[in-house]
Amino acid sequence: MAGEYGVQELMAVLLARDLNDGELLRVGVAMPVAEAAVRLAHLTHGPNMELVFLGARMNVADLETIPMPAFGWDRRVVRWAESYSDTGHRFDRLKDWSNHVFFIGGIQVDPFGNTNLIGIGPDYRRLKFRGPGSVGTPSLSTHVGRYYIVLNSHSPRLLVERCDYISAYGWGTGGADARRKLGLPGGGPKYVVTPLCVMDFEEETRRMRLCSLHPGVRAATVRESTGFELVIPPSVPITEPPSAEELRVLRARVDVASRLRR
Amino acid sequence: MNTGRRERIIDEQQAAAWVEDGMAVAIGDPAPMALVRRIIRRGVRNLTLVASGFALDMLIAAGCVRQTVSYYAGGGPGVPVLPSFRRAAERGEIEVWECEEGILCAGLQAAAQMLPFMPWRAGVGTALPQVNPDLKVFRDPIRGEELIAVPPIKPDLTLLHAAAADAYGNVRHLGGPGWLDLFQYRAADRTIVQVEQVIANEEIRADPWATTIAAADAIVRAPFGAHPFYSRGFYITDGAHLRAYLQAAEQAAGGERAALEEYLDRYCRAPEGLAAYLEAVGIKRLLELHEY
Structure with missing residues (x-):
């Protein structure tokens, strides 16, 4: 145990633990938890990881600190880049993307890990909430080896029975072969990480299942905060809190501006 | 006899005059803001805008846009959706041609190669073909897989920002073009590039491999012209x-x-x-x- 820590720090730490050396990690804009996670993994156990942010590909395991960019349009990230993937075709060599990992958010997420960045409301021409658009998430979720759904809140409005519009296909309407049937080469969403818990997808049905509860969170709270029926096993472990060493590296070498603690 | 090679440098006013009501205009990254501001000043209307980011929002705010072809309209920390885009889309004042990065690339490529469509896999299983009926799900004749046919996305005019160019439209980027810039250039009928510096043709010839865009239709001198965005090697985002x-x-x-x-x-x-x-x-x- 390492004393006090913020829930976003916990989320970053447990994502970092699940990343393997040698993988290429793609983080989009406005995902500070994922940005922290890939940097932390890179420093603690991933010297051969490659970090891609806004097209800039870097290996910076030798740096004492790898601060997170201040905002999405902070082009100074390229100061560490060894190459800039976007000089060619962003989606060249999709054949090699099984080794790629990425992180996705959404304005709605359904029980099968489908996500929505398009908008909310029954009439597409008059949306109640117009979302930002799909970015590259359809292409990324189709092709990467696996991805993580990372949410900064956990509510029935966000975790819904049905997405009004699916922009990134997770496990469709369920079933272990949901993606294979459609010919989607990527491995689909692995975990959903929220401020309350970690969820995965049941092997047969690919329905979202409670996997671990963050310290102090009750299963009943998760159930009430989820807009669909979550698979809840009889016994749910507690998320392993950050170790002192994980927190030290995270705070001293990655999140030097304390963005995850605000 | 005609022995004079045509120079392609024009000024901002002339460039803005190339933009007419109702055109499809693609905007590169960083956005060529000197030209974008001229479009706003001219009060051009009903554009189909192939653009993402702040320039898109500003042109919508100024009433220049009828349709957007955009993969992302996020506004940065605390602003999940660009405000003018969001309001105009919710009120039906603009039409959104829903797409994403890969689909956009495919459509621009189809336009560049005069193909009726380019196949793309991503989007299969999603709502994209429903909310954008121009995207057709089809079964490919070779392997029988379900794919999406992306029709050509053809800009009448592409507007880009780059580091330098000579008078004949040979463009050079410092640190590479924006990720979609060359797709937009290849797909468009005409391309105007605004540059930090106009350089000598001899300089271009000294390293032709450094030329990123050959024969842009027009070049506009625009030092600091991408402000408030960055220009690689010159300045950072404001x-x-x-x-x-x-x-x-x-x-x-x-x-x-x-x-x-x-x-x-x-x-x-x-x-x-x-x-x-x-x-x-x-x-x-x-x-x-x-x-x-």
């Missing part, structure tokens, strides 16, 4: 300026347009040209942005 714009745009989306109109007047409509705009921004601010 975050404070963008935040000020965003704030004004958010107020406007909430129904209070005064601050936004003031912004557009001060920075887009009043300045007679780039130099006047840069004076409005101020030398002190501009020099701070040289800190790379």
Whole structure:
């Protein structure tokens, strides 16, 4: 145990633990938890990881600190880049993307890990909430080896029975072969990480299942905060809190501006 | 006999005159803001805009846009969706041609190669073909897989920002073009590139491999012309300026347009040209942005 820590720090730490050396990690804009996670993994156990942010590909395991960019349009990230993937075709060599990992958010997420960045409301021409658009998430979720759904809140409005519009296909309407049937080469969403818990997808049905509860969170709270029926096993472990060493590296070498603690 | 090679340098006013009501215009990354501001100043209307980001929002705010072809309209921290885009889309004032990065690339490529469509896999299983009926799900004749046919996305005009060019339209980027720039250039009928510097043709010939765009249709001199965005090797993004714009745009989306109109007047409509705009921004601010 390492004393006090913020829930976003916990989320970053447990994502970092699940990343393997040698993988290429793609983080989009406005995902500070994922940005922290890939940097932390890179420093603690991933010297051969490659970090891609806004097209800039870097290996910076030798740096004492790898601060997170201040905002999405902070082009100074390229100061560490060894190459800039976007000089060619962003989606060249999709054949090699099984080794790629990425992180996705959404304005709605359904029980099968489908996500929505398009908008909310029954009439597409008059949306109640117009979302930002799909970015590259359809292409990324189709092709990467696996991805993580990372949410900064956990509510029935966000975790819904049905997405009004699916922009990134997770496990469709369920079933272990949901993606294979459609010919989607990527491995689909692995975990959903929220401020309350970690969820995965049941092997047969690919329905979202409670996997671990963050310290102090009750299963009943998760159930009430989820807009669909979550698979809840009889016994749910507690998320392993950050170790002192994980927190030290995270705070001293990655999140030097304390963005995850605000 | 005709022995004079045509020079392609035009000024901002001439460039803006290439943009006509109802055109499809693609905007590169960083956005060529000197040209974008001229479009706003001219009051062009009903554009189909192939663009993502702040330039898109500003052109919508100024009433220039009828349709957007955009993969992302996020506004940065605390602003999940660009305010003018969001409000106009929700009220049905603009039409959104829903797409994403890969689909956009495919459509631009189809246009460049005069193909009726390019196949793309991503989007299969999603709502994209429903909300954008131009995207057709089809079964491929070779392997029988379900794919999406993306029709050509053809800009009448592509507007880009780059580091340098010679008088004949040979363009050179410092640190590479924006990720979609070359797709937009290849797909468009015509391309105008605004540059930090015009350089000698001899300099281009000394390293032809460094030429990123051959034969752009026109070149516009625009030092600091991407402000408030970055220009690689020259200056960084002016975050404070963008935040000020965003704030004004958010107020406007909430129904209070005064601050936004003031912004557009001060920075887009009043300045007679780039130099006047840069004076409005101020030398002190501009020099701070040289800190790379």
